[in-house]
Amino acid sequence: MLPAELEPEIAQFFFRRNPPHIEITNLCNIACPYCGNPELVSRKGRMQLADLRTVITNLGSSRYTPKVTLCGHGEPFCNPAIYDMIDLITDAKLEVDIQTNGKWPMVPSRLDSLFSAAWIQFTIDGASNAVSQLSRPDTDVDRIYQLIADLVRQRDRRGADTVLSVRMNVFTFNKHEIHPLIRRCVEIGVDHVGLAHGHGTGPPPVMTTVSPRIIDDYPEGYVSMQQGLMDSPPQGAPAAAPENGVASADDPASSFFQRAGCPTLTIRWDGQVTPCCHDNNVSVPLGCLLETPISEILSRENLARATARILEGHEARIESGEVVLCDSCTYLADYLELEKAPKMQWPI
């Protein structure tokens, strides 16, 4: 029997704006003070290779999405099966991107697998160890630059086309190292630098913004501005319209997630699906991809059930102080503002 189809606009919303994230582990080898990983409440562990096979099958393989990103609330290279996992994903005709902290050694025997990834982005928060270690403690940034330099050479020797990128989270305390960091990246042959800044990049006391003019100092496309992981519209501003243009606040059939524009469907290491990458402790469980196909997890009925759990009791929870994740999220705040706005009448 053919698996049930996902409704096209649901598939469009959850898979076409951002590729889904697969968290192959929530274990980590750095304890960054601005990341929730060290205080994670939910169980820690690694996805098994056989479980990833089930996840990819139940996700519909390449039917709904051309790509997945290995990223979650941990370091993907803390899962030693990562190379076999890249092979499994590319064998399923899916592209794979990886977001990593770069604190791992090169494994020469697995470079063919590594270079079948489309894109690998290394988070580096400084040009010098003194600054980088303010947000990435006990981590030698020179070793990470050296690893990337070695990978650039090996990639070019093989004629592979994996894009090797660096992401710098720009804070008040490392902003002065933006140019030195980009210069180091140019020197070692990094293909692209992303600067994550502003709202959503770390806690407010160290948050800062970067002038977009910085981009003009470098060859076109070399530097870009990236969203912080926790990026969301400022309180009170309307939520960004979903890019597919299908779901809107006036469309009562769309789920809360579509109407609020919640970002990046995420599959946790144990197969649990959450509607956004912020939900590290799975407070909005949509179902488990190890047991349930995506058509049931993202069915209109299941999304409506999850929506009801989020919206019902929201105000009471705020009053009692017993908030769950979404209660304190700006996507929900913006959604409620939208709901309060007068609805457009039809015909006008």
Ligand SMILES: C[S@@+](CC[C@H](N)C(=O)[O-])C[C@H]1O[C@@H](n2cnc3c(N)ncnc32)[C@H](O)[C@@H]1O
């Ligand atoms: C959660 S990490 C996972 C991948 C890998 N461990 C790494 O550090 O790149 C993905 C990205 O989110 C960023 N990040 C972590 N905690 C954050 C927070 N509280 N606010 C904004 N970005 C955060 C990290 O710096 C990294 O660039």
Ligand code: SF4
């Ligand atoms: S940002 Fe990445 S490296 Fe740092 S603690 Fe979080 S998951 Fe680990």
Ligand code: SF4
């Ligand atoms: S409202 Fe909930 S599901 Fe949506 S982005 Fe915020 S935390 Fe994620």
